[in-house]
Amino acid sequence: MEFIAAYLPSAMMNDQTISQLPLALPEIVMLCMASIVLIVDLFLNDKTRGGTYILSQFTLLALVVITVMSFTQQKSIAFHGTFVRDGMGDLLKIFVYIVTFTVFLYSKSYLKARNMYKGEYYVLGLFAVLGMMVMISAQNFLTIYLGLELLSLCMYALVALQRDSIIASESAMKYFVLGAIASGMLLYGMSMIYGATGSLELATINAEVMKNTDNIVLIFGLVFVLVGVAFKLGAVPFHMWLPDVYQGSPTAVAIFIGSAPKIAAFAMTMRLLVDGLHGLHVQWQDMLIIMAVASLAIGNIVAIAQTNIKRMLAYSTISHVGFIMLGIMTAEKGGYTASMFYTIVYTLMALGAFGMIMYMSRMGFESDKLDDFRGLNQRSPWFAFIMLIFMFSMAGVPPFVGFWAKLSILKAVVAADMTWLAVTAVVFSIIGAFYYLRIIKLMYFDTPQETSAIEGASDLRIMLSLNGIAILGLGFYPEIIMGLVTSVM
Amino acid sequence: MFETWPLLSLVIWTPIVGGILVLATGGDKNASEARVLALLVAIITFALSIPLYTEFNVAKGSMQFIEHAEWMTLGDLRLYYHLGVDGISMPLIVLTTFITVIVVIAGWEVIKYKAAQYMAAFLIMEGLMVGVFSALDAALFYVFWEALLIPMFLVIGVWGGPKRVYATIKFFLYTFLGSVFMLVAFIYMANKTGNFEILQLHSLKLTMQEQMFIFIAFLLAFAVKVPMWPVHTWLPDAHVEAPTGGSVVLAAIMLKLGAYGFLRFSLPITPDASQELAWLMITLSLIAVVYIGFVALVQQDMKKLIAYSSISHMGFVTLGFFIVWAIYDKTTENTDMIITGINGGVVQMISHGFISGAMFLVVGVMYDRIHSRQIADYGGVANTMPTFAAFAVLFAMANAGLPGTSGFVGEFLVIMAAFKANPWFAFLAATTLIVGAAYTLWMVKRVFFGEVANEKVKALKDINSREFFFLSVLAVMVLFFGLYPAPLLEVMDESVENLVRHILQPKIPL
Numbered sequence: 001m002e003f004i005a006a007y008l009p010s011a012m013m014n015d016q017t018i019s020q021l022p023l024a025l026p027e028i029v030m031l032c033m034a035s036i037v038l039i040v041d042l043f044l045n046d047k048t049r050g051g052t053y054i055l056s057q058f059t060l061l062a063l064v065v066i067t068v069m070s071f072t073q074q075k076s077i078a079f080h081g082t083f084v085r086d087g088m089g090d091l092l093k094i095f096v097y098i099v100t101f102t103v104f105l106y107s108k109s110y111l112k113a114r115n116m117y118k119g120e121y122y123v124l125g126l127f128a129v130l131g132m133m134v135m136i137s138a139q140n141f142l143t144i145y146l147g148l149e150l151l152s153l154c155m156y157a158l159v160a161l162q163r164d165s166i167i168a169s170e171s172a173m174k175y176f177v178l179g180a181i182a183s184g185m186l187l188y189g190m191s192m193i194y195g196a197t198g199s200l201e202l203a204t205i206n207a208e209v210m211k212n213t214d215n216i217v218l219i220f221g222l223v224f225v226l227v228g229v230a231f232k233l234g235a236v237p238f239h240m241w242l243p244d245v246y247q248g249s250p251t252a253v254a255i256f257i258g259s260a261p262k263i264a265a266f267a268m269t270m271r272l273l274v275d276g277l278h279g280l281h282v283q284w285q286d287m288l289i290i291m292a293v294a295s296l297a298i299g300n301i302v303a304i305a306q307t308n309i310k311r312m313l314a315y316s317t318i319s320h321v322g323f324i325m326l327g328i329m330t331a332e333k334g335g336y337t338a339s340m341f342y343t344i345v346y347t348l349m350a351l352g353a354f355g356m357i358m359y360m361s362r363m364g365f366e367s368d369k370l371d372d373f374r375g376l377n378q379r380s381p382w383f384a385f386i387m388l389i390f391m392f393s394m395a396g397v398p399p400f401v402g403f404w405a406k407l408s409i410l411k412a413v414v415a416a417d418m419t420w421l422a423v424t425a426v427v428f429s430i431i432g433a434f435y436y437l438r439i440i441k442l443m444y445f446d447t448p449q450e451t452s453a454i455e456g457a458s459d460l461r462i463m464l465s466l467n468g469i470a471i472l473g474l475g476f477y478p479e480i481i482m483g484l485v486t487s488v489m
Numbered sequence: 490m491f492e493t494w495p496l497l498s499l500v501i502w503t504p505i506v507g508g509i510l511v512l513a514t515g516g517d518k519n520a521s522e523a524r525v526l527a528l529l530v531a532i533i534t535f536a537l538s539i540p541l542y543t544e545f546n547v548a549k550g551s552m553q554f555i556e557h558a559e560w561m562t563l564g565d566l567r568l569y570y571h572l573g574v575d576g577i578s579m580p581l582i583v584l585t586t587f588i589t590v591i592v593v594i595a596g597w598e599v600i601k602y603k604a605a606q607y608m609a610a611f612l613i614m615e616g617l618m619v620g621v622f623s624a625l626d627a628a629l630f631y632v633f634w635e636a637l638l639i640p641m642f643l644v645i646g647v648w649g650g651p652k653r654v655y656a657t658i659k660f661f662l663y664t665f666l667g668s669v670f671m672l673v674a675f676i677y678m679a680n681k682t683g684n685f686e687i688l689q690l691h692s693l694k695l696t697m698q699e700q701m702f703i704f705i706a707f708l709l710a711f712a713v714k715v716p717m718w719p720v721h722t723w724l725p726d727a728h729v730e731a732p733t734g735g736s737v738v739l740a741a742i743m744l745k746l747g748a749y750g751f752l753r754f755s756l757p758i759t760p761d762a763s764q765e766l767a768w769l770m771i772t773l774s775l776i777a778v779v780y781i782g783f784v785a786l787v788q789q790d791m792k793k794l795i796a797y798s799s800i801s802h803m804g805f806v807t808l809g810f811f812i813v814w815a816i817y818d819k820t821t822e823n824t825d826m827i828i829t830g831i832n833g834g835v836v837q838m839i840s841h842g843f844i845s846g847a848m849f850l851v852v853g854v855m856y857d858r859i860h861s862r863q864i865a866d867y868g869g870v871a872n873t874m875p876t877f878a879a880f881a882v883l884f885a886m887a888n889a890g891l892p893g894t895s896g897f898v899g900e901f902l903v904i905m906a907a908f909k910a911n912p913w914f915a916f917l918a919a920t921t922l923i924v925g926a927a928y929t930l931w932m933v934k935r936v937f938f939g940e941v942a943n944e945k946v947k948a949l950k951d952i953n954s955r956e957f958f959f960l961s962v963l964a965v966m967v968l969f970f971g972l973y974p975a976p977l978l979e980v981m982d983e984s985v986e987n988l989v990r991h992i993l994q995p996k997i998p999l
Contacts, residue, residue: 398632426669479561
């Protein structure tokens, strides 16, 4: 009963809680702004929809400022151990805002051309960001679940945003059903762990786990929790939803699903496995190894067979998740740092690749076939070059930043005395290089199917160029991000 | 005056920045501006690389022109921007800048499609290759090494022949496959030293088992690049499909990267494993020399023939490097012949750079006119192109290793050292003097001599002044180093001696 009392509203609103409110300032601002955007949008029509867009973008930028201003390395736990504010969380949140900002910017003209330029996209997007923020800052099973569901529900709705598209509805359904099952698994695992430790707070759980690592109920719970985590990350064998959802959802939504939530999923994994269940790391290490190697294998090999670029990117995501898991698998600080670096770098690359699809698309033309990239070098040499940067970076070829991300992971894996695993990972990344090369081949070596110039909105063009240059520039000096990541870990 | 200049950085970054500027000239409208700018950049870079030779202290075996700066900290690894050259890498850098000027001139009128991108690709490649030769931090080395694949991939794929896509993807994946294992080996060692400094890796103690794994990882990377038999199959494809400039750079410089890797990494970092596996390396080298020589004999395509002859010649280089232990006599501790062998290998690298480059240019000159590389499509070219034929015969002789040309010097030194190691090695290696002469001269006979074969050959015009220029410059180099190799041997002698002293020390921790 004591436990329930702790979560009752009356108990929550004591003086201590109120004094801790500033810690959750970004979340509070986000909630308020998302609600304001929702209301403001009611008074706007299609002509004045720009207001919603600008307000959403302003919110994200304001949150960047707020989080940077209140940035803290110090770990403070608030609200009866349900919420944590630390450097890792702050940094990840900043990247979530930046990534979402870029997503909104890239997708504006795409949405306009498809009669999807509605307030719902932005409101759902902002609430999804709120969900991610809660996930990142969660320090309790309930908060993790709360954040995860807030994010997922928004995502399900976003996928179904194109109501009259059969394929979009199908993927939304698929996403929802599988997502619900995964959430169920996660909850089941959490209840097991609660049963074994008597607590939902990660810190308490960790202390309990340390006392008795052989508890079979705990390990049972761990397996289910890991299933939930793997589903959200998109790791094999829980990856089935990813290609279908990427392909089925409008590109403007696919780019969102493929970017920012990965950061949140990484944070969730870290919170659960490291903050909460570090005592069981011998057990989860083995499970992660299997899932990571399977993800690398399936992701890279199956991607070769794809003709739809969104589907190909989905499989490429799966293989990248394999790398991210390898870093976490080391159960050492160096590995966590490398994984976090990899996650951030990956989202920047994924943004660019999806951004390119939206840049090439226009009214009535999705440009999501590989063949649509044929001869891009003749139509637009600059953007062919930008896409080349993204592809080589994803393949892990220097001097682009993707190489440094892979190098950090490999370094952590080798440092953990698992050189064979590093060798396995590089072998699969060679296989992966093939399908990235194929895109470059299409762009540079083939002749275009059509020669019309590509019309892209100028803000999209500028941002996409910046995105590409960032990948190249960070390749020369990855310490800009790596230094930040190291400082908060 | 050059003491305070960051010469190596200038030689690396001038062409890269220049290449970006060339790209910025835009589409084919401004092709002539792009060409002039590219030539200017190439000449400036070549000029900047000259002081590397003139100011080089030949009495010093250690690194010179050192530039050392912190680059970044990645986790707990420190990476440095560390450059420097010794007598082995310096000549290769000058070769690189020299060949790039030739390639830019050779592609002048020939490349009409996206000329700016073509020129830029070669300039950027030049900077990256110099980077590979001068990097003293393994991570920096790896960045240059891999980044190099990108422009070459595009050059073959965009300006290549009909089967270019197959050839270029094969080239990329083969080389990528080899190098990633090298990366894992670097990381493994960096975990022990805390950084990627090559000179520190040289003195890192490693057990025999570790050395074996690292040696094999290096072998995969470098053997593919050299290329050694049996991982050479990408080379004929890449050469045949690549445009002339691509073939020249590939043969003249890129193949040297692998051989350079053996000298800079395999031998000094894993000397004990190298000793243990020297038999394997010698066997592979001899197979390359003899067997690939015979394969070259039956080729119908001129470029393919020269590609196979390159593999065969590179076999000499690796042979010269790995007969070290077969020669070494612990009782006398005499290293003279060892040095001769390695010297021979390095001279062969430089000389092959000139000769193979020239051979591909010769084929390129004919291809530009008739658009065929098949030997059967030619005959009696000497009748219509007498000046050109004179050059071609000279380079063919050099390729066959005729005394007086640079091709002879390297092969002779290596055969001499091989004789000391085992007369049979020398015997097998020396067969190349016959086989090499056979395939080269037979090709020359079929292409240049005899009756004029067909109408196309009859209509041929002799080389213009541009073509005369680059062929004659190369001819001068081939003859100069053939008659007077001393300047080359002089610069590398001390460095090679230094290297030999190092590799004869066991590195296994006691």
